[in-house]
Amino acid sequence: MINVDKHFNYLILIPCFIVLFLVSVLPIGYLLILSLKKINMITFRSGGAFAGLANYTKLLFNSPQFWPAFGRTIEYVVITLFLQFVIGMGLALIMNNDFPGRDIINNILLIPVMTTPIVIATLWKYLLNLNNGGINIILEQFLGIKAVPWLTNQPIPLFHNIFGEEFCIIFNLNYAFLSIILVNVWQWTPFIFLLLYAGIRTLPHEPFEAAQIDGASYFQTFRAITLPLLKPVISVVLLLRLVDLIKVFDQIWALFGNAPFARTLNIELYTLGLMNQNYGLGAALSVMVLLLSLALAAIFIKSTKTD
Amino acid sequence: MKLFNLRFKIELVQILLLALLPLSLFAGGDQESSEKEKQKVVVFIRTGPEAEGMRAVGESFTEKTGIEVEMMEVGRSGYFSTMTTQLVSGTSAFDLVATNSAYVAQFAASQALEGLNSYLEKEDSSYDQDDILFTYGFKGDTYAIPFDVSTHFLYYRTDLIDSPPETWDEYFTLAKKMSTDSSSTNYGTAITALPGPELPKAFYSLMWSMEGSLLKDGKASINSDEVIKAANYYRSLAREKVVSPDIISWGFPNVLDALKTGAVPMASPYWNAAYPLIVKSDSPYHDKIALALVPGVKQTDGSIKRTPFQHGWSLAMNSSSRNKDDAWKFFAYATSKEGALIYANNGGTPARESALKDPSLQPREYFDIMLESLSIAKAEPAVPYYLEMHEIMNQALSAILTTNTKVSEIMNQANEQLDELINQ
Numbered sequence: 001m002i003n004v005d006k007h008f009n010y011l012i013l014i015p016c017f018i019v020l021f022l023v024s025v026l027p028i029g030y031l032l033i034l035s036l037k038k039i040n041m042i043t044f045r046s047g048g049a050f051a052g053l054a055n056y057t058k059l060l061f062n063s064p065q066f067w068p069a070f071g072r073t074i075e076y077v078v079i080t081l082f083l084q085f086v087i088g089m090g091l092a093l094i095m096n097n098d099f100p101g102r103d104i105i106n107n108i109l110l111i112p113v114m115t116t117p118i119v120i121a122t123l124w125k126y127l128l129n130l131n132n133g134g135i136n137i138i139l140e141q142f143l144g145i146k147a148v149p150w151l152t153n154q155p156i157p158l159f160h161n162i163f164g165e166e167f168c169i170i171f172n173l174n175y176a177f178l179s180i181i182l183v184n185v186w187q188w189t190p191f192i193f194l195l196l197y198a199g200i201r202t203l204p205h206e207p208f209e210a211a212q213i214d215g216a217s218y219f220q221t222f223r224a225i226t227l228p229l230l231k232p233v234i235s236v237v238l239l240l241r242l243v244d245l246i247k248v249f250d251q252i253w254a255l256f257g258n259a260p261f262a263r264t265l266n267i268e269l270y271t272l273g274l275m276n277q278n279y280g281l282g283a284a285l286s287v288m289v290l291l292l293s294l295a296l297a298a299i300f301i302k303s304t305k306t307d
Numbered sequence: 308m309k310l311f312n313l314r315f316k317i318e319l320v321q322i323l324l325l326a327l328l329p330l331s332l333f334a335g336g337d338q339e340s341s342e343k344e345k346q347k348v349v350v351f352i353r354t355g356p357e358a359e360g361m362r363a364v365g366e367s368f369t370e371k372t373g374i375e376v377e378m379m380e381v382g383r384s385g386y387f388s389t390m391t392t393q394l395v396s397g398t399s400a401f402d403l404v405a406t407n408s409a410y411v412a413q414f415a416a417s418q419a420l421e422g423l424n425s426y427l428e429k430e431d432s433s434y435d436q437d438d439i440l441f442t443y444g445f446k447g448d449t450y451a452i453p454f455d456v457s458t459h460f461l462y463y464r465t466d467l468i469d470s471p472p473e474t475w476d477e478y479f480t481l482a483k484k485m486s487t488d489s490s491s492t493n494y495g496t497a498i499t500a501l502p503g504p505e506l507p508k509a510f511y512s513l514m515w516s517m518e519g520s521l522l523k524d525g526k527a528s529i530n531s532d533e534v535i536k537a538a539n540y541y542r543s544l545a546r547e548k549v550v551s552p553d554i555i556s557w558g559f560p561n562v563l564d565a566l567k568t569g570a571v572p573m574a575s576p577y578w579n580a581a582y583p584l585i586v587k588s589d590s591p592y593h594d595k596i597a598l599a600l601v602p603g604v605k606q607t608d609g610s611i612k613r614t615p616f617q618h619g620w621s622l623a624m625n626s627s628s629r630n631k632d633d634a635w636k637f638f639a640y641a642t643s644k645e646g647a648l649i650y651a652n653n654g655g656t657p658a659r660e661s662a663l664k665d666p667s668l669q670p671r672e673y674f675d676i677m678l679e680s681l682s683i684a685k686a687e688p689a690v691p692y693y694l695e696m697h698e699i700m701n702q703a704l705s706a707i708l709t710t711n712t713k714v715s716e717i718m719n720q721a722n723e724q725l726d727e728l729i730n731q
Binding site: 041042043044045064065125129130131132149150151152153154165255256257258259260261270271274275276277278 | 387388391392395396397413414416417418419493494501502503551552553555556558561564565568570691694695698701702705706709711
């Protein structure tokens with residue numbers, strides 16, 4: 001017999017779980033079924049044919065795009081997350097000091113986050129192009145630097161000279177990859193800054209005062225006090241950005257379409273599932289991306305868990 | 308007892324109502340009466356000039372027949388994937404769909420479209436099917452009829468170029484000269500090389516004129532000497548810096564900008580849709596850019612073989628439509644001579660010869676060259692594996708423009724992939 005009074009808090013969640021089941025669990029279940037079928041737009045109405053793990057093996061062993069896209073995705077996530085964290089933390093520490101105009105600068109810093117990603121990417125495409133792009137105009141006319149082919153997969157000369165062409169191709173050391181990282185860092189670093197800044201502002205004063213009395217340097221204080229106290233906030237921020245970066249699609253699409261040299265797993269997924277209308281392969285890749293996201297998130301959560 | 312007190316009953320009712328509330332979101336569905344449905348035709352179409360023109364046709368049709376026509380507009384970006392998934396899923400939310408002609412065979416093979424032969428047979432002579440420039444079918448049945456056609460041209464600056472190049476060799480030589488000699492332009496020419504829907508189509512205008520083809524006798528033939536020659540030509544445009552080094556990121560808007568800002572003196576192959584956009588713009592060169600037929604290859608008899616690409620934005624009937632009779636009435640009207648004139652008067656490029664020749668339509672010089680190009684134009688093969696074939700060419704051409712891998716190696720690999728696709 002249900003004790004409504006006692007279990008009210010749980011019972012009230014029933015509608016929410018019903019909706020969650022209908023919009024999440026059912027589609028994921030259908031996705032899993034599709035991934036085990038050889039099914040495309042031609043065979044969709046007839047239900048397709050059972051293929052077992054054939055779609056998965058095709059992606060893993062017989063797809064020229066899968067492994068490059070996989071490597072590119074991991075590289076993109078790691079580098080972009082690192083840059084966003086370092087710059088975001090730096091901005092948060094700077095903005096934690098009082099100086100004239102701080103509030104105005106604070107608001108200006110948040111503008112990129114408030115703009116739609118595809119608009120940002122389209123604007124950056126105009127800024128970065130060789131045909132009268134603003135960035136190259138500044139480089140050439142004000143800094144005397146030769147125009148940079150940002151929107152090409154030409155290897156970055158520094159890395160090309162040190163590591164050679166093959167290495168640059170394998171590890172995406174080209175301007176196109178740099179551009180897609182740049183655009184995302186420009187847009188989403190303020191998000192990390194905002195959360196870290198809010199976290200820093202709520203830290204207790206006493207440990208810092210004690211450190212100051214003990215004669216600790218700024219770096220010692222940051223390493224021994226600020227970072228440990230901010231760990232919960234940092235964990236949440238990095239996890240949110242990790243998941244977001246795995247999902248990035250619109251910015252890369254706006255810059256390069258589905259050019260093979262810029263393809264991440266999401267772009268490949270869109271190409272297979274929605275452009276080629278191969279639902280079986282697209283579903284299999286979706287499942288793999290989902291498992292990758294869960295694995296990365298689990299590793300991350302475990303590594304940042306406090307004892 | 309607690310179970311029966313008023314508070315418990317109120318809470319239980321509240322919980323039940325809350326639990327049922329989400330389910331109500333899925334209720335309803337087909338609210339309209341069948342009578343009202345019969346009087347409305349819904350057309351799934353992409354936002355832009357096509358929808359504007361078709362809306363005008365729809366309004367005229369409604370005035371004449373009393374049957375309402377509704378445009379279900381979807382944004383241009385992502386239109387193809389949205390259209391495809393909607394059609395294939397079997398929705399009856401729309402009766403007619405505006406589709407690119409290249410997709411027709413796949414839709415027909417997936418049974419998403421209604422065959423039109425039985426409807427066309429019932430039309431009287433005033434419909435004049437011979438006046439329609441192209442029809443698109445699969446296995447003997449017509450499935451789509453165009454209401455708007457597109458083809459490629461050579462765009463050139465009349466103040467910088469006295470006479471447009473006739474052959475691809477002349478085009479390359481002139482572009483090379485313009486890229487180095489000209490102080491008023493940045494590059495020699497431009498192409499749409501952004502991977503996606505455009506890249507292979509621009510290439511085909513070149514490939515076909517060099518006698519290359521995607522398929523021969525039902526087998527892949529993209530590793531033939533002719534296709535490799537065309538691919539090498541394409542690579543040389545990038546290697547010889549005749550086009551911008553970041554040409555791989557240039558889509559339709561980028562080439563348009565380059566012409567309007569004077570960054571390039573030519574662009575080819577490039578879509579006819581850009582011409583009215585240039586002419587009506589505030590570009591300082593809007594009256595100095597002209598159209599010519601795409602370059603070709605000189606034949607032994609001195610003639611020039613040109614094969615501009617063509618495709619049509621076509622109306623097709625959703626096989627899941629519940630209102631096929633009324634849908635056909637609008638379909639026939641929209642693709643009739645009267646419908647074509649209304650569409651053209653609202654900014655579209657009609658798919659009927661009589662409309663393109665009609666003296667009441669302006670600017671006529673543009674329609675003259677449209678007719679000339681369309682009379683020699685070629686379309687992609689109507690195959691049920693079109694999308695995957697397109698992707699194979701997309702990847703191959705992207706590799707040709709951006710890597711150092713031998714062209715023959717790239718095309719051989721692509722040919723293997725295409726053969727595997729055909730044999731599936």
